[in-house]
Amino acid sequence: MLFWALVIGAIIVAWLYRLNKDYVVLACFTKRVRTVDGTPLENSVALPKARTIFGNAFDLAVSGDNIFTFSRKLAATMKRSYLQYGFFMPFYNIITADEAEIVMSDQKNLITKGLVYNFMVPFLNRGLLTSSGKRWHARRKMLTPTFHFNILGQFEEIFKEESKKFVENLEASDLNSITLNEIIPRFTLNTVCETALGVKLDKQMNADQYRASFRMIEEVFVTRIGNPFYLIDLVYNIFLAPKIEKHISIVHRFSSDIIDKRRQLLAAEIEREPGVKDDENEDFSSKKRYAMLDTLLRAERDGLIDHAGICEEVDTFMFEGFDTTSMALLFSFMNFSLYPEMQERCYQEILEYVDDDISKLDVNQLAKLKYMEYFIKETLRLYPSVPVITRETTSETILPNNLILPERTQVIIHIIDIHHNPKYFENPNTFDPERFTPERSAGRHPFAFVPFSAGQRNCIGQKFAILEMKTFFVYILKKFRVLPLMDAKDVTLAAGMVIKTPSAVKVKLVKRV
Numbered sequence: 001m002l003f004w005a006l007v008i009g010a011i012i013v014a015w016l017y018r019l020n021k022d023y024v025v026l027a028c029f030t031k032r033v034r035t036v037d038g039t040p041l042e043n044s045v046a047l048p049k050a051r052t053i054f055g056n057a058f059d060l061a062v063s064g065d066n067i068f069t070f071s072r073k074l075a076a077t078m079k080r081s082y083l084q085y086g087f088f089m090p091f092y093n094i095i096t097a098d099e100a101e102i103v104m105s106d107q108k109n110l111i112t113k114g115l116v117y118n119f120m121v122p123f124l125n126r127g128l129l130t131s132s133g134k135r136w137h138a139r140r141k142m143l144t145p146t147f148h149f150n151i152l153g154q155f156e157e158i159f160k161e162e163s164k165k166f167v168e169n170l171e172a173s174d175l176n177s178i179t180l181n182e183i184i185p186r187f188t189l190n191t192v193c194e195t196a197l198g199v200k201l202d203k204q205m206n207a208d209q210y211r212a213s214f215r216m217i218e219e220v221f222v223t224r225i226g227n228p229f230y231l232i233d234l235v236y237n238i239f240l241a242p243k244i245e246k247h248i249s250i251v252h253r254f255s256s257d258i259i260d261k262r263r264q265l266l267a268a269e270i271e272r273e274p275g276v277k278d279d280e281n282e283d284f285s286s287k288k289r290y291a292m293l294d295t296l297l298r299a300e301r302d303g304l305i306d307h308a309g310i311c312e313e314v315d316t317f318m319f320e321g322f323d324t325t326s327m328a329l330l331f332s333f334m335n336f337s338l339y340p341e342m343q344e345r346c347y348q349e350i351l352e353y354v355d356d357d358i359s360k361l362d363v364n365q366l367a368k369l370k371y372m373e374y375f376i377k378e379t380l381r382l383y384p385s386v387p388v389i390t391r392e393t394t395s396e397t398i399l400p401n402n403l404i405l406p407e408r409t410q411v412i413i414h415i416i417d418i419h420h421n422p423k424y425f426e427n428p429n430t431f432d433p434e435r436f437t438p439e440r441s442a443g444r445h446p447f448a449f450v451p452f453s454a455g456q457r458n459c460i461g462q463k464f465a466i467l468e469m470k471t472f473f474v475y476i477l478k479k480f481r482v483l484p485l486m487d488a489k490d491v492t493l494a495a496g497m498v499i500k501t502p503s504a505v506k507v508k509l510v511k512r513v
């Protein structure tokens, strides 16, 4: 009996040993990446040493680092893109512009978002950010006119109103110490709410509750990506999901109610003027400002989308347009305080190109603020609001760089590491907006600076974001000089749905006379 048990055991071990050539057996049979020409894998991609016998599945856990620091250290040691084997799937980590280009330019196999986006589904369902295939194509086509130049011009009025209100609130506060993390998110959420839904958030009864629920949803998301056990849906559903059920329904109800009201308004409008034909770029009501929602309501009337679809797109806009812009504003604001000469240059540019009557500020004047644009871009290079994006292979995928990725490989593009690569940016840790002048940008790899991603799944709201940020800083810099209260070295970074800084970012303001 013992003899047969030993024989069977030996056969199983021999079988597993053979199998380990193609699968990382102890990482739950994760299929290995291969090379097209059969040369050793390490010639085509770096292979960080696994820290346990379970492939790289527990490397993060045993390192003692948080996920953000862990990834930065790996990029610095590997110096090229690297491969890890987690439970069930490989992780192909990209830190060069060449490989980012391969993925971002792919039209077919690499446009499906990675596993981590599934965590947002309870909140965003399958809106533009999380969907793929035909549904994504149809929605992208439907929503693209929302960011048409003429419409951005209308949104400019909202950016101005909110910036003015922000400056007025600042004037009433203690200018000696302003904690940016506390005040900027209010501005960005107000702005995106009015542009997406057509209502002023501050005037809504449940605005504070809405903001708080938004925050809670984000906190739970961050907890989920930081703990491998929460990757398992069952564990998440039992221990974490109940904590945010209430908050998700608050956020969903908020947008759903506004959508219903705006739909009724639209119907009433049409009834009053039945002969009037809609134009894509015109408001359906002469009395009301255009909102992104209007495009969706028109599509609903044409049978292209239903109420649930409209809700998921509106929630997606609110989510994408909120924290991303907040973090970019926060770090730009901090940089104004740290680099006074550059701040002065932006101010002089404002004096030169912006009408003294700030209420006349428009997209044409903003387009002339080139140095300010370089300044914001340099901030986004050093602190990209979305430091990492991911894709998933939906079938075995052959890449032009000799790699064959198995189905369900997670392809992680570390935008932040590409932006810090000295190959593309000399002295990458130095803040130098003039890197973005046409002369100095010439010849740079087109995928070396990709804060808004690139290719067909790039950020639909990038022009919107740049306009919003420029408007905000015109209002700030016209009124105040921004002085430092901290050093850039004091800022710690962490991973979240977008880049996070657990430290308070503070500046001092002095009114210009």
Ligand code: HEM
Pocket: 113, 128, 129, 130, 140, 192, 316, 317, 320, 321, 322, 324, 325, 328, 384, 385, 386, 389, 390, 450, 451, 452, 453, 456, 457, 458, 459, 460, 461, 462, 464, 465
């Ligand atoms: C500084 C501000 C912003 C940054 C850095 C940023 C960055 C990005 C990035 C990197 C992506 C690609 C995500 C991925 O591949 O997974 C993305 C997608 C997206 N962004 Fe932005 N974003 C910003 C502002 C905005 C704003 C203001 C809006 C809307 C009002 C917006 C709406 C979207 C949407 C809907 C997508 C999904 C597009 C698609 O998959 O077709 N973003 N953004």
